[in-house]
Amino acid sequence: MSGKANIRIATVVGARPQFIKSFSVSRALSKLGGVDEVLVHSGQHYDPLMSDVFFRELGLKQPDFNLCVGSGSHASQTSSIISKLESILLSVKPDIVLVYGDTNTTLAGSLTAAKLSIPVAHVEAGMRCGVPTMPEEINRIVTDHVSSVYFCSTKTAVANLRGEGIRKNIHLVGDVMLDSFEAFQKEAEKRFIVLKGALSINSKYNLLTIHRAENADDSVRLKKIISGCARSENTVIFPAHPRTMQTAKKLLSSKSNIRLIEPVSYIDMLALESGADKIITDSGGVQKEAYFWGKPCITLREETEWLETVASGWNILAGCNPKLITDYINNFNPPAKKSNIFGKSGAADSIAELLLKFRSEAS
Numbered sequence: 001m002s003g004k005a006n007i008r009i010a011t012v013v014g015a016r017p018q019f020i021k022s023f024s025v026s027r028a029l030s031k032l033g034g035v036d037e038v039l040v041h042s043g044q045h046y047d048p049l050m051s052d053v054f055f056r057e058l059g060l061k062q063p064d065f066n067l068c069v070g071s072g073s074h075a076s077q078t079s080s081i082i083s084k085l086e087s088i089l090l091s092v093k094p095d096i097v098l099v100y101g102d103t104n105t106t107l108a109g110s111l112t113a114a115k116l117s118i119p120v121a122h123v124e125a126g127m128r129c130g131v132p133t134m135p136e137e138i139n140r141i142v143t144d145h146v147s148s149v150y151f152c153s154t155k156t157a158v159a160n161l162r163g164e165g166i167r168k169n170i171h172l173v174g175d176v177m178l179d180s181f182e183a184f185q186k187e188a189e190k191r192f193i194v195l196k197g198a199l200s201i202n203s204k205y206n207l208l209t210i211h212r213a214e215n216a217d218d219s220v221r222l223k224k225i226i227s228g229c230a231r232s233e234n235t236v237i238f239p240a241h242p243r244t245m246q247t248a249k250k251l252l253s254s255k256s257n258i259r260l261i262e263p264v265s266y267i268d269m270l271a272l273e274s275g276a277d278k279i280i281t282d283s284g285g286v287q288k289e290a291y292f293w294g295k296p297c298i299t300l301r302e303e304t305e306w307l308e309t310v311a312s313g314w315n316i317l318a319g320c321n322p323k324l325i326t327d328y329i330n331n332f333n334p335p336a337k338k339s340n341i342f343g344k345s346g347a348a349d350s351i352a353e354l355l356l357k358f359r360s361e362a363s
Contacts, residue, residue: 006034007359010094010113012085014042014069014105017177017285019054020266021100021123024179024348026060032352038092042081042105043068053265058180074104074135081108089116095359096121099143102136102284102305106143114146119362121355123176125150126157127284127305135213140305149358151351153342154308169358173350174343177285181270181292182345188270195271199261205235206329207276208258209269215282215300216244221320225300226251228318228325229258234277239264278329287315294338298328308341 009029013022022039029035041063055062067084069077081104089097089112097113099106100123110120125144131137144150144161152158153175161170195201208229215221226248229236236258240248245260252258264272270289273279279290282300287309290297297315309315314334318324 007096007356008036008038008092008094009096009098009355010038010040010089010092010118011098012040012042012105012109013100014044014067014081015101015103016054016266017283018100018103018105019058019060020180020285021176023058023060024176024183025098025123025351028348028352029355031349032356035352035356038065038094039063040085040088040109041066042085042108043070044077044081044103044105057265057267078104078108078111081105082112085109085112086116089113089118094118095362096149096355098123098355100124102127102139102143104135104139107139110143110146119148119358120146121149121151121351121358122147123151123351124153124157125170126152126154126159126161128157128160129303129305131303136305149354151347151354153347156307171350171354172343173354174345174347175288176347176351177288178292178342179345179348180266181289184267184270188267189274191267191271192275195268196275199237199259201235201237201275203235204277205237205275206232206278206280207272208236208238209279209281209283209286210238210244210300211241212282212301215320216241219247222247223251224320224322225325226258228320228322229280229329230256231322231326232257232329234329235259236280237261237272237276239269239272278332280325280329288342291315291338291342296332296334298325298332300325312338312341314338 029037043066065088069080096119098121099109113120122143127140129137150170151173158170158172210216238258239261273289273293278296280298287297287306291309291314299317302319316328316332318328
């Protein structure tokens, strides 16, 4: 860590989507100069296929600190991050703590900083799905109400913050995942040619991802989802989270059209998305990537924080209803054109410049 930096930022990440988002912002910060970024990895995602591979592939610097919290209940995971992070922040003395999205890492990072009177900057601030009991929604709301700077992906997010009485330092910057997507889009298209041969993809296929606890850890819901996908016309490629793999294997017959594969890296996921006919997911990030690619998306939830993708006609909510899932896979077709709901690329550069401006005005 340099003692000559104009600003010291502690970036707190811990899950796959946060690695992808922080790639673009960290790159933008490094271009500005005078920025000392301290990277703290909570260890919320600790499997090498869900963590290490992303650092290698994206070229992220190795974390300055790894809290190694591992898995656990929401309360135990969050409290473990808080207790370990506090001493680090006291030692590092950052000017700002930067958090992303809506995970337990996001909540823990923001609460720890707020208790130490360190300003919190939240990327993807203002996102709401309207279900206040959902763990991710709780994380979003609490994080926003202890933050000092808000970087919003959409106009809806800005309106949500203002509706909750938040008025200052709200910035509509667009979506940093679009920056990461555009950085690797061409490489992903080339990678698909390799994957197509490696996976023996000879016809149209759909891509399935499941990671939310409400689906992945509930065998009844998971069985319904797999049943709906199994009755579809095309092959379904399913990169399964480690904790989901064994359960999914038990639910599949030897003649199933669903092909289980190990989790894939970010660029390989983009590659699989690029070749898919439709994308079936419960991931907020994958919903956005489907939209970036112009792929029809079937969301395995009853709600979504990315309301604009549904309103545009490119995303449809199926929950875990097997009949709806099958019908949408076979028949859902979006309009011919899609609007630019996530803005233009360059969100990361805007965030970097606004962080420096905030620091300058606060000092």
